[in-house]
Amino acid sequence: MIRCKRVYDAVEEADGQRVLVDRLWPRNKRKQDLQGQWLREVAPSAALRKAFHQGELDFAGFTRRYQQELAAHPEHWYPLLDLATKGTLTLLYAGKDTECNNARVLAEWLEDELDKRGPGSSPVCYAR
Secondary structure (H helix, E strand, O other): OOOEEEEOOOOHHHOOEEEEEEOOOOOOOHHHOOOOEOHHHHHHOOHHHHHHHOOOHHHHHHHHHHHHHHHHOOOHHHHHHHHHOOOOEEEOOOOOOOOOHHHHHHHHHHHHHHHHHHHOOOOEOOOO
């Protein structure tokens, strides 16, 4: 199962493997509090992130371009597939928007890749 969760939400046992998938370290978050790993290379490029946050791209455009970046660099996200097949994988993000964020796009991408390899589960994204 692949889940998405804000990095500021409480750590739960049900999180399984926790991976921060943002390019920038979240404000006011200490590294020892992450209780997981940080894979900044799997995040959208700085140019794409900036274009989206400045309103140059809507979420659909952001999603298309981020998926193109993911397709071009499977070495960045492929290790996450292994974690997802071993149990729950929680993709952490810092943004306030729980629906339109890079973790959701990445979770759907990973689920599609898992489906190509066999039965998978749907990504679950939530906020508190």
